[in-house]
Amino acid sequence: MVDTSQDDRVAEFRGVAGPYWSLRPIGGGPEWEAEPERVRTPTPAERLSAENARQNARSRGALR
Template identity: 75%
Template sequence: MTAEGREAPYAPTPGTLVVDTGRADRLGEFRGVAGPYWSLRPVGGGPEWEAEPGAVRRATRAERLHAELERWNARSRGERL
């Protein structure tokens, strides 16, 4: 259940790209369920954050392609993700 008393949506598969609409449409990778929240990680790495499941949506095709391009660019610069 969410804080509003609604049933939480079905959790996506770990690694799925999602958008946290509760944080200015922040793109992240679904990592898992942490109590009543979902744990998300920035696509380029960094600290995970928790999101309300009801405020998370699947990333659009364009958002997924943009994230993949960012990963490839980081790899070409020798950055580890």
């Protein structure tokens, strides 16, 4: 997912919290809540870039 209220930050959908969606950065980090109308599906390029960043973080040992 892409949160347009967070400078197009790419994240994983984690669940619903009341009227908000819980999102978590692809590369790890704290979750945040977003308004569903400000969230969109990532483009293939955004998805690839986020996955690349996640794999790089994993190879550095920042993710398990």
